[in-house]
Amino acid sequence: MDILNDLNEQQKDAVVNGDGSCLVLAGAGSGKTRVITYRTAYLLSQGINPENILIMTFTNKAAREMAERIQKLTGMDKYLPYAGTFHHIAYKILKKYAEVIGYKNNFSVLDQEDGLSLFKICIKENIPTSEDKKFPSPRVVREIWSYTRNSLLPLEEVLEIKGERWIPLQSDIERVIRGYENKKKESNSMDFDDLLTNFLQLLCYDDVRLKFAKQFQYILVDEYQDTNRLQAKIVKKLSSYHNNILAVGDDAQSIYSFRAADIQNILGFEKDFSGAKIFKLETNYRSSQEILSLANAVIDNNHRQYKKQLKTIFHTDIKPEFKVALDPKAEAKFIFDKIKARLDAGKSPKEIAVLFRAATHSQSLEVELVRHGIEYDYRGGVRFFERAHIKDVLSYLKILNNISDEAAWRRVLLKEDGIGPVGVEKILLAIRQIEKNNIQEIGFQILSGKAQIGWQNFLRVWSSISPEPILPIAELIKKILNAGYGEYLENEYIDSRDRVEDIKQLMSFAENSDNLSDFLAEVTLSENYRTANAPDANRQNKERIVLSTVHQAKGLEWETVFIINMSAGGFPNERAMREVEGLEEERRLFYVAITRAKKELILSYPADSGFAQGGRGGWGETVSGPSMFLEEIDADLLSTPPSFLASLADLDDANEDIHYISENRKFKPGSFLREVEDL
DNA sequence: TTCCAGACGTTTTTT
DNA sequence: ACGTCTGGAA
Numbered sequence: 163m164d165i166l167n168d169l170n171e172q173q174k175d176a177v178v179n180g181d182g183s184c185l186v187l188a189g190a191g192s193g194k195t196r197v198i199t200y201r202t203a204y205l206l207s208q209g210i211n212p213e214n215i216l217i218m219t220f221t222n223k224a225a226r227e228m229a230e231r232i233q234k235l236t237g238m239d240k241y242l243p244y245a246g247t248f249h250h251i252a253y254k255i256l257k258k259y260a261e262v263i264g265y266k267n268n269f270s271v272l273d274q275e276d277g278l279s280l281f282k283i284c285i286k287e288n289i290p291t292s293e294d295k296k297f298p299s300p301r302v303v304r305e306i307w308s309y310t311r312n313s314l315l316p317l318e319e320v321l322e323i324k325g326e327r328w329i330p331l332q333s334d335i336e337r338v339i340r341g342y343e344n345k346k347k348e349s350n351s352m353d354f355d356d357l358l359t360n361f362l363q364l365l366c367y368d369d370v371r372l373k374f375a376k377q378f379q380y381i382l383v384d385e386y387q388d389t390n391r392l393q394a395k396i397v398k399k400l401s402s403y404h405n406n407i408l409a410v411g412d413d414a415q416s417i418y419s420f421r422a423a424d425i426q427n428i429l430g431f432e433k434d435f436s437g438a439k440i441f442k443l444e445t446n447y448r449s450s451q452e453i454l455s456l457a458n459a460v461i462d463n464n465h466r467q468y469k470k471q472l473k474t475i476f477h478t479d480i481k482p483e484f485k486v487a488l489d490p491k492a493e494a495k496f497i498f499d500k501i502k503a504r505l506d507a508g509k510s511p512k513e514i515a516v517l518f519r520a521a522t523h524s525q526s527l528e529v530e531l532v533r534h535g536i537e538y539d540y541r542g543g544v545r546f547f548e549r550a551h552i553k554d555v556l557s558y559l560k561i562l563n564n565i566s567d568e569a570a571w572r573r574v575l576l577k578e579d580g581i582g583p584v585g586v587e588k589i590l591l592a593i594r595q596i597e598k599n600n601i602q603e604i605g606f607q608i609l610s611g612k613a614q615i616g617w618q619n620f621l622r623v624w625s626s627i628s629p630e631p632i633l634p635i636a637e638l639i640k641k642i643l644n645a646g647y648g649e650y651l652e653n654e655y656i657d658s659r660d661r662v663e664d665i666k667q668l669m670s671f672a673e674n675s676d677n678l679s680d681f682l683a684e685v686t687l688s689e690n691y692r693t694a695n696a697p698d699a700n701r702q703n704k705e706r707i708v709l710s711t712v713h714q715a716k717g718l719e720w721e722t723v724f725i726i727n728m729s730a731g732g733f734p735n736e737r738a739m740r741e742v743e744g745l746e747e748e749r750r751l752f753y754v755a756i757t758r759a760k761k762e763l764i765l766s767y768p769a770d771s772g773f774a775q776g777g778r779g780g781w782g783e784t785v786s787g788p789s790m791f792l793e794e795i796d797a798d799l800l801s802t803p804p805s806f807l808a809s810l811a812d813l814d815d816a817n818e819d820i821h822y823i824s825e826n827r828k829f830k831p832g833s834f835l836r837e838v839e840d841l
Numbered sequence: 842t843t844c845c846a847g848a849c850g851t852t853t854t855t856t
Numbered sequence: 857a858c859g860t861c862t863g864g865a866a
Contacts (some may be wrong), residue, residue, distance in 0.1 A: 220855085220856080221855080221856085222856090247856065248856075249856050250856090273856090274855085274856085354855090354856050355856090357856085358856090417854075418854080418855075420853075420854060420855085421854085421855065421856080519853070519854080520852075520853050520854070521852090521853085521854085522852065522853090542854085542855095579843090580842090580843070581842095581843085582842060582843050582844085583842090583843090584842060584843085585842075585843085610842075610843095612842085612843080613842085613843090686856090687856065688856095689855075689856075711853085711854065711855095712854080713853085713854045713855065714854090714855085735853050735854080736853095737852085737853060738853060738854080747854095751854080
């Protein structure tokens with residue numbers, strides 16, 4: 163098999179002999195993703211039908227990249243219909259079998275924000291406000307409920323782990339949750355967790371389970387260390403006929419415990435799948451020895467870890483570098499200078515990435531990059547499809563697709579003048595009773611004069627799209643824009659032009675899709691992030707540097723990697739440290755970040771971070787100091803400054819300036835700040 | 842019932 | 857600094 167020539171013996175072994183149940187335990191950069199792609203290519207070349215292969219990944223990006231590589235390897239234009247995230251696969255199958263579990267197949271998919279507003283309402287409805295005992299915020303309730311479902315633990319236990327102080331309120335919380343579940347069911351909607359839960363429920367019907375278990379002759383799961391118990395159960399059901407599953411993972415890279423990822427899935431794999439084979443990949447093909455030594459040293463501080471020392475095959479003599487900057491702006495300047503130098507030297511932008519713990523940490527750098535016209539891809543934070551105006555437009559479409567989608571109705575109606583929460587509920591009540599398409603009729607009797615105007619306003623948009631829902635989706639969006647939403651944007655926002663541009667981008671995205679229902683789900687399940695500062699014309703095929711959260715960077719690699727804001731409270735994140743086993747997970751996260759780098763690794767942090775408690779804080783300019791992770795690092799693993807002590811000396815010098823900055827901030831900034839303050 | 846201004850607390854990570 | 861919540865006016 164000549165496509166396997168690129169692989170080393172261990173990898174080849176897993177690819178060729180990965181029949182039955184196997185677990186590929188693989189360190190960072192050891193090519194575990196390759197095992198999946200090459201195995202799939204190998205299976206296809208053996209004549210296996212793509213329909214019979216199931217590949218589950220964590221991110222859409224991972225799925226996409228795999229599909230591309232497989233295509234390249236096989237040279238065949240074979241589309242893999244069942245390669246995607248757990249949620250995608252679940253959606254695809256639930257769509258066909260929705261009726262079996264009591265949904266209609268045009269069900270809506272709610273994102274987190276939708277879920278949050280639903281919880282808000284449910285708390286209002288179910289918890290008397292007069293009571294003096296505090297009730298957890300909608301956010302907290304949602305989190306607890308989501309964790310409960312993904313972990314398959316009883317609520318009681320989850321409260322013990324995640325919210326001890328709410329234990330006395332358990333029955334109240336349960337009441338709110340029941341309300342939430344009812345509301346979703348009534349509006350024919352599923353949240354992210356429903357996709358998995360309902361999928362599992364569906365697979366509990368033996369005939370359905372058998373159909374898919376028979377169909378999926380080969381199952382491949384990526385990043386198995388990040389699966390939770392719910393997902394593991396799904397995998398178990400799906401593999402129950404052929405028992406032919408290949409899971410790859412690395413316990414050192416488990417970073418999703420907040421989503422109930424359970425390391426036990428890997429540790430207990432041999433028990434779950436009796437007779438499972440274990441393959442180990444311990445050679446790292448990605449990073450230089452210099453980078454790997456740092457990674458090994460970092461992860462060595464974790465106790466709950468399988469000890470493994472990754473070996474590498476190449477040296478660069480470039481040790482990871484470390485820099486203290488005065489403040490985030492100075493740090494941004496430093497990073498920019500470094501990037502610029504590399505680009506000028508002819509390095510490809512796509513070999514450079516800047517990573518950070520939390521999406522908010524990138525602001526200063528973004529300002530700096532935009533100012534110098536450096537284009538970048540951004541991964542993390544608010545997704546393109548979660549921006550308010552995009553969600554507004556999508557809400558009209560959601561109603562069109564699923565008239566019961568109350569979350570969408572609320573969103574659309576609440577921004578009409580004169581319609582508030584009470585008005586919305588009245589309208590919703592009327593809609594529940596009335597037969598489809600008679601929407602026009604309602605309103606006159608139930609709404610006040612002021613609300614009537616808002617309702618009429620809505621009807622104008624509605625009547626422009628509702629008679630012909632078969633139009634291409636882009637056409638529908640255009641009509642929404644022309645019938646009033648465009649005007650609303652102009653009235654409401656100074657940057658309405660940008661927003662209209664976004665909506666046009668949504669239209670071009672919609673051109674690939676001919677099914678409204680699928681389009682809407684796709685958009686909600688997609689992790690599509692924004693591309694900053696890129697003129698539309700060359701949006702595609704343009705090579706850009708990447709700014710990304712560490713979570714989003716998992717599985718990816720670059721020659722040069724920066725990790726910024728390595729400050730106390732920033733990384734490890736202060737909130738995360740309060741979780742059970744929080745510190746160890748943060749350290750694994752740091753390990754993931756380090757091992758993204760192939761040749762160059764540059765760590766930095768701002769002495770005066772302006773970050774209090776790891777978030778961007780306005781109160782008090784804090785001098786937060788270095789991350790404890792930096793202090794754990796042996797000085798001789800880093801290049802400049804030659805030792806950590808030297809950088810502490812830098813910091814002392816910096817401190818004098820910092821006082822100066824803090825005291826004078828309201829007046830003319832110091833010379834080194836002037837240029838950035840201009841913005 | 843809605844709307845607005847001022848008070849409040851709050852942002853980790855993702856599907 | 858920012859978004860969300862609350863209380864009182866319209």
